[in-house]
Amino acid sequence: MAIASAKKNIEANFADNIGQCEFIADDCLSQSTQGITDLILCNPPFHQQHATTDHIAWQMFNESKKVLKKGGELRIIGNRQLGYHIKLQRIFGNCKTIASNKKFVVLSSFKK
Secondary structure, eight states, X not given: OHHHHHXXXXXXXXXXXXXXXXXXXXXXXXXXXXXXXXXXXXXXXXXXXXXXXXXXXXXXXHHHHHHEEEEEEEEEEEEGGGOHHHHHHHHHSOOEEEEEOSSEEEEEEEOO
């Protein structure tokens, strides 16, 4: 369902760029080749069944850094209270707030 939703959103909002997009179902990015990706957009889960945890987000952020090209960007959206900016700063050495409101934050980190 997530892949279908992502394709539908790209088709509706960026139809001219659909040929540049690749949609992959994976366990985080464990099957992806390192150092080949320009941009990763991510809404990491913060719960696993009934437990609230950032374990999966940590894994996704670390694997994103491996998969991104030098200069590649990881852009995420998350609940503000999860403190993802601290994790991204620790992993990438940088983190910029793109947008925020009382509940959510959109963050960007670049691979150096």
